Amino acid sequence: MRKLTIVLVLLTIALACVALAQAPQQPPAGAAGGRGGGAQRGMAQVPPATGPMLDVANKIAEAINKQDAATLTRMLAPDVVYLDEDGHAPPASRWVMVLTSGTPPKHFEISNTHGQMFGDAGWVSFNYVLGETFQNNPKNLRGTASLVLKKAASGDWQIQLIHGALYQKVASLPEGE
Numbered sequence: 001m002r003k004l005t006i007v008l009v010l011l012t013i014a015l016a017c018v019a020l021a022q023a024p025q026q027p028p029a030g031a032a033g034g035r036g037g038g039a040q041r042g043m044a045q046v047p048p049a050t051g052p053m054l055d056v057a058n059k060i061a062e063a064i065n066k067q068d069a070a071t072l073t074r075m076l077a078p079d080v081v082y083l084d085e086d087g088h089a090p091p092a093s094r095w096v097m098v099l100t101s102g103t104p105p106k107h108f109e110i111s112n113t114h115g116q117m118f119g120d121a122g123w124v125s126f127n128y129v130l131g132e133t134f135q136n137n138p139k140n141l142r143g144t145a146s147l148v149l150k151k152a153a154s155g156d157w158q159i160q161l162i163h164g165a166l167y168q169k170v171a172s173l174p175e176g177e
Contacts, residue, residue, distance in 0.1 A: 046114045053115030053124040056149060056157050061128075064108040069100040077150060077158040085143075085165040095162060099130075107131035120151040142167035 049057060056075070063071040073096050082092040099106065108130050115124035125146040132139055148161035 049113035049115030061108045061110050064099045067100045067105050072096045077160045082162040122149045
């Protein structure tokens, strides 16, 4: 009976240690949590885009700045889906046309790139500023783009899903929320 008691005590201690190790870790009080407080809830931080995912983001910006619709079109998977900020799914060819046409040419700058690869799949997101002329007046549109990619048989990364959202200021939220 004594051996059984010792085993049960050790088992209880081991289970308690496992449960504590799996509990989300809370940052110290006052630690920056980023938008939405994800870090405060024990969620992982979003990794910066590197390697092929950063290359894809830069290639998109370069194609837009050169008005190179052919390069941007070749980056699209045959079954690509484009979702705008309202959840509509216009053809991705429209996305290409809007970004690569116009006089004078549009200027596209990206920042705050994030991304990750999972074997033959990956994702990349970035903030952007799109400078264009509308009704003879210069305009800057700000937004965020998120893309899901897959590696094609050729070894090239192809865009499988595009989601775009324009920056919108909500009066009741402080800046940066």
